[in-house]
Amino acid sequence: MISDKVKLQPEVVEAVVIRFVGDSGDGMQLTGTQFSDTSAMFGNDIATFPNYPSEIRAPQGSLYGVSGFQVHIGSVEVSTPGDNLDLLVAMNPAGLKTNLHALKPGHTIIVDSDAFSKKNLEKAQYETNPLEDNSLENYRVIQVDMTSLTKEALKGVEGLDNKSITRSKNMFALGMVYWMYGRSRDYTIDFFKKKFKSKPHLIEANTKVLNAGYFFAETLELIPNAYTISPAKMRPGTYRIIMGNTATAWGFLAAAEKSGLELFLGSYPITPATDILHELVKHKHFGVKAFQAEDEIAGIASAIGASFAGDLAITTTSGPGLALKGEALGLAMIMELPLVVVNVQRGGPSTGLPTKTEQSDLLQAMYGRNGESPVIVIAASTPANCFQYAYEAAKLTLEHMTPVILLTDGYIANGSAPWKITSLNDLPDIKNRISKNASENCHPYDRDEATLARNWAIPGTPGLEHRIGGLEKDRITGNVSQAPENHEIMTKVRAEKIKRVQNYIPEIKPEFAEEGDLLVIGWGGTYGSLHSAVKQINEEGHKNIGLAHFNYINPLPKNTEELLKKFKKIIVCELNNGQFAKILKINFNGFEFLQFNKIQGLPFGNNELIEEFKKLVE
Amino acid sequence: MEAITEQKYTFKDFTSDQEVRWCPGCDDYVILRSMQKALPEMGVKREDVVFISGIGCSSRFPYYMNTYGMHTIHGRAPGIASGVKLANPNLSVWVMTGDGDSMAIGGNHFIHVLRRNIDLNIVLFNNEIYGLTKGQFSPTSLVGQKTKSSPYGNTQPPFIPGELALGAGARFFGRIGGNVPKEITQMMIDAHKFKGTSLIEVLQNCVIFNDGCFSNITDKDVKEDKQIFLEHGKPMIFGKNRDKGLVLNKLKLEVVTIGENGITQEDLLVHDAKEKDPTLHQMLVRLEYPVATGIIRSFDDVTFEEREDALTKQVKANSKFKKTDDLFFSGETYTVK
Numbered sequence: 001m002i003s004d005k006v007k008l009q010p011e012v013v014e015a016v017v018i019r020f021v022g023d024s025g026d027g028m029q030l031t032g033t034q035f036s037d038t039s040a041m042f043g044n045d046i047a048t049f050p051n052y053p054s055e056i057r058a059p060q061g062s063l064y065g066v067s068g069f070q071v072h073i074g075s076v077e078v079s080t081p082g083d084n085l086d087l088l089v090a091m092n093p094a095g096l097k098t099n100l101h102a103l104k105p106g107h108t109i110i111v112d113s114d115a116f117s118k119k120n121l122e123k124a125q126y127e128t129n130p131l132e133d134n135s136l137e138n139y140r141v142i143q144v145d146m147t148s149l150t151k152e153a154l155k156g157v158e159g160l161d162n163k164s165i166t167r168s169k170n171m172f173a174l175g176m177v178y179w180m181y182g183r184s185r186d187y188t189i190d191f192f193k194k195k196f197k198s199k200p201h202l203i204e205a206n207t208k209v210l211n212a213g214y215f216f217a218e219t220l221e222l223i224p225n226a227y228t229i230s231p232a233k234m235r236p237g238t239y240r241i242i243m244g245n246t247a248t249a250w251g252f253l254a255a256a257e258k259s260g261l262e263l264f265l266g267s268y269p270i271t272p273a274t275d276i277l278h279e280l281v282k283h284k285h286f287g288v289k290a291f292q293a294e295d296e297i298a299g300i301a302s303a304i305g306a307s308f309a310g311d312l313a314i315t316t317t318s319g320p321g322l323a324l325k326g327e328a329l330g331l332a333m334i335m336e337l338p339l340v341v342v343n344v345q346r347g348g349p350s351t352g353l354p355t356k357t358e359q360s361d362l363l364q365a366m367y368g369r370n371g372e373s374p375v376i377v378i379a380a381s382t383p384a385n386c387f388q389y390a391y392e393a394a395k396l397t398l399e400h401m402t403p404v405i406l407l408t409d410g411y412i413a414n415g416s417a418p419w420k421i422t423s424l425n426d427l428p429d430i431k432n433r434i435s436k437n438a439s440e441n442c443h444p445y446d447r448d449e450a451t452l453a454r455n456w457a458i459p460g461t462p463g464l465e466h467r468i469g470g471l472e473k474d475r476i477t478g479n480v481s482q483a484p485e486n487h488e489i490m491t492k493v494r495a496e497k498i499k500r501v502q503n504y505i506p507e508i509k510p511e512f513a514e515e516g517d518l519l520v521i522g523w524g525g526t527y528g529s530l531h532s533a534v535k536q537i538n539e540e541g542h543k544n545i546g547l548a549h550f551n552y553i554n555p556l557p558k559n560t561e562e563l564l565k566k567f568k569k570i571i572v573c574e575l576n577n578g579q580f581a582k583i584l585k586i587n588f589n590g591f592e593f594l595q596f597n598k599i600q601g602l603p604f605g606n607n608e609l610i611e612e613f614k615k616l617v618e
Numbered sequence: 619m620e621a622i623t624e625q626k627y628t629f630k631d632f633t634s635d636q637e638v639r640w641c642p643g644c645d646d647y648v649i650l651r652s653m654q655k656a657l658p659e660m661g662v663k664r665e666d667v668v669f670i671s672g673i674g675c676s677s678r679f680p681y682y683m684n685t686y687g688m689h690t691i692h693g694r695a696p697g698i699a700s701g702v703k704l705a706n707p708n709l710s711v712w713v714m715t716g717d718g719d720s721m722a723i724g725g726n727h728f729i730h731v732l733r734r735n736i737d738l739n740i741v742l743f744n745n746e747i748y749g750l751t752k753g754q755f756s757p758t759s760l761v762g763q764k765t766k767s768s769p770y771g772n773t774q775p776p777f778i779p780g781e782l783a784l785g786a787g788a789r790f791f792g793r794i795g796g797n798v799p800k801e802i803t804q805m806m807i808d809a810h811k812f813k814g815t816s817l818i819e820v821l822q823n824c825v826i827f828n829d830g831c832f833s834n835i836t837d838k839d840v841k842e843d844k845q846i847f848l849e850h851g852k853p854m855i856f857g858k859n860r861d862k863g864l865v866l867n868k869l870k871l872e873v874v875t876i877g878e879n880g881i882t883q884e885d886l887l888v889h890d891a892k893e894k895d896p897t898l899h900q901m902l903v904r905l906e907y908p909v910a911t912g913i914i915r916s917f918d919d920v921t922f923e924e925r926e927d928a929l930t931k932q933v934k935a936n937s938k939f940k941k942t943d944d945l946f947f948s949g950e951t952y953t954v955k
């Protein structure tokens with residue numbers, strides 16, 4: 001049944017946003033992934049974002065048990081999963097209730113009307129059935145008795161119990177959406193063949209349901225409000241869809257191979273960082289040593305040990321874990337060993353919002369250690385460039401012999417996007433500082449003149465036996481020293497070493513405008529949101545709004561101050577209470593840094609950004 | 619470990635140029651010298667030896683060894699040492715730790731390293747006190763012990779390190795007085811030879827803050843009567859006159875005298891350090907009279923690295939991925955022209 005309250009005027013648009021929502025057990029993540037992968041294969045640019053409850057098995061039908069997957073597909077570049085929906089697929093009342101607000105007025109909702117039972121309506125706290133009480137009259141509602149139609153389609157397929165029959169209704173919905181957007185079913189059917197290799201009845205069942213949904217939509221000629229048909233213009237190359245956390249893991253794999261070192265990961269599971277561990281444990285074929293330790297401290301401790309012994313060592317965590325690693329990170333810093341700490345940020349403080357995104361660990365990354373203990377801090381800004389910045393983190397730590405914190409966040413870590421695959425040959429060289437023989441390295445703290453990086457003398461090398469540790473060192477011999485002037489000198493040398501990294505990182509280049517009225521500043525995972533907002537506002541005629549998005553935070557790019565001077569107003573946008581703005585204020589005097597902050601565990605919305613920027617230029 | 623070196627080291631080769639800063643008379647000197655003497659006997663190259671410590675008087679140890687070493691942070695040496703060993707299994711890796719370092723702040727790492735059975739050697743300097751911070755009670759201090767943080771007597775019952783270690787799955791546990799360098803040296807050599815995590819508890823006298831804490835067990839004139847020095851395959855016999863021994867009476871160890879009540883040497887228990895079941899080893903570590911010393915447990919088991927190594931070989935053999943590019947370009951990719 002299709003409500004005709006809204007007149008459908010299909011329009012061709014460059015991009016559409018679709019969200020699949022349902023119960024945790026309804027398979028929404030799979031449905032969404034299939035749709036986005038199929039679209040990517042078709043040639044669209046895509047950005048996705050899963051949103052699931054922190055409860056593993058939340059009660060069925062409950063509002064907080066709703067799981068969703070949003071995908072943004074475009075015939076143009078898309079840089080975020082999008083804010084406002086063109087199509088909402090809701091498998092139950094709770095999903096409808098919690099997601100309706102995001103749907104554009106006049107746009108389409110597909111619901112499984114079978115799921116709108118009295119019990120489910122109550123669980124979703126609906127007093128009356130929204131499918132019957134006219135509350136949806138501003139939308140185009142397509143009611144499909146999906147559960148019944150799925151059962152119907154599966155009549156005669158042997159070996160299926162009731163549960164698996166109802167479970168496959170998500171494929172009915174997917175089939176419908178495939179028809180609506182003119183997508184091929186082949187990729188998904190191939191997926192069934194691989195996934196259920198040894199269970200042919202499941203291949204048959206899922207394919208039947210997918211087809212049933214597809215033909216159902218065809219029969220009704222279900223047309224979406226908004227079309228996006230053509231493939232996007234993407235740079236030529238070979239692509240794959242990648243999740244941020246996978247890209248991070250792969251960046252380190254590449255860095256290990258390029259530098260000729262073995263990769264060691266010491267880690268303790270924590271949302272949303274665990275998938276990096278899950279990914280790296282698979283890669284024993286590359287000799288990866290992924291060690292699940294008893295806690296975060298042992299995770300970083302084992303990495304420090306591996307680093308001392310000559311591995312490319314990393315540790316991965318999220319906010320609370322970074323807090324636990326603080327003391328050990330200070331140790332790695334004073335010992336001047338290479339080490340990468342990945343912090344996939346989530347909502348804080350304390351346990352905070354474990355499954356939501358935030359950028360509130362920036363100051364912890366910068367200053368969260370005792371004593372004067374600066375480290376390099378960099379941040380990835382898209383799911384795909386997690387690869388590039390993981391690689392860069394490894395390169396910097398190995399070449400500068402000081403720990404690096406790589407910040408990502410739940411949003412880009414769980415989001416996925418096309419990644420133009422980078423072959424190892426196309427990556428910059430990494431030169432590690434391992435001393436091969438005694439003549440190269442007289443003292444552990446002899447330094448390279450340009451970078452101030454010390455040499456790396458690893459156990460097993462005759463003649464280079466030495467002791468290092470957490471106590472202050474004599475700047476020449478490396479022996480323990482309490483001498484007052486020495487401590488001051490060493491403190492300054494360690495700071496200067498970080499500062500000199502400026503000479504080895506790219507300058508910041510603004511996008512959209514080199515100078516002008518407003519400079520929008522962001523860092524890390526908000527790139528997609530800020531980029532699309534500034535792009536849109538420029539297209540609307542405000543030609544002098546620039547975007548400076550920072551990936552290098554400590555040290556900041558050399559030309560930062562110069563850039564700030566070129567704009568009349570500056571606004572720093574962050575998903576926290578103003579942490580990067582604080583850093584800019586400390587570093588650059590005489591500027592007014594306006595702030596736009598959001599602390600809701602959610603990414604920026606396009607409209608809220610545009611509204612804010614317009615206020616500042618009009 | 620690579621083939622035994624041609625070169626024969628002496629203790630001097632393992633002595634660093636750093637001035638030793640422990641209080642005169644501290645047993646830590648004995649342990650240091652025992653180690654410097656043990657290493658030349660182990661047949662390892664100097665560059666393959668690594669000492670890792672946490673924080674405490676005992677943890678100053680690596681600075682005095684002319685090998686690779688790291689003096690790290692309080693309690694975390696087992697984690698760091700694990701990383702060193704996993705990165706390079708060819709190394710002989712030693713954890714030097716105190717009773718506070720290992721069983722208070724580092725308690726979690728201590729039990730887990732023993733559970734995993736990585737081929738590391740741990741030397742626990744048990745002085746039943748916090749030395750470096752000048753005399754607070756530790757997790758091994760006795761109830762009633764007066765310390766700076768327990769002026770009226772300690773109210774926290776202690777761990778028995780061996781009991782904790784065996785409970786955590788330790789495969790090798792030895793206990794030894796801090797005043798018997800030859801025996802310490804030998805135990806270090808045995809620990810080195812043992813494949814898996816080995817733990818040596820040294821009953822270490824702190825002359826400043828807990829002087830005499832073990833003298834009723836370790837002093838020359840009492841030690842033979844108060845200690846039973848266990849050796850694998852030998853009867854559990856002790857005493858100046860070698861006339862006392864241990865038998866099992868129901869679920870308890872009992873001290874008997876040879877020649878009394880018809881007891882002969884044949885009736886005594888024979889020490890089996892290699893037994894998998896730790897029940898008897900547990901009884902031995904808990905025994906208050908006599909105090910069991912020597913290698914109480916030495917059970918050969920698969921190490922963590924062996925398991926990991928076997929898995930890695932298997933995965934490597936079956937994998938189509940040789941280079942990262944193989945992985946990156948595998949599976950669902952698509953080309954944009």
Ligand SMILES: Cc1ncc(C[n+]2csc(CCOP(=O)(O)OP(=O)(O)O)c2C)c(N)n1
Pocket residue numbers: 673674675676677692715716717718719720743745747748749750751756
């Ligand atoms: C994080 C941290 N907490 C506390 C300390 C202070 N501290 C240093 S050593 C020590 C106790 C050492 O006792 P033990 O391990 O028994 O070594 P000992 O000095 O007796 O050899 C303490 C509490 C520290 N260095 N670091």
Ligand code: SF4
Pocket residue numbers: 639640641643644645646675676745749750823824825826827
């Ligand atoms: S305080 Fe005690 S343990 Fe520390 S060096 Fe002095 S005697 Fe040895």
Ligand SMILES: [Mg+2]
Pocket residue numbers: 674716717718743744745746747748749756
């Ligand atoms: Mg102590």
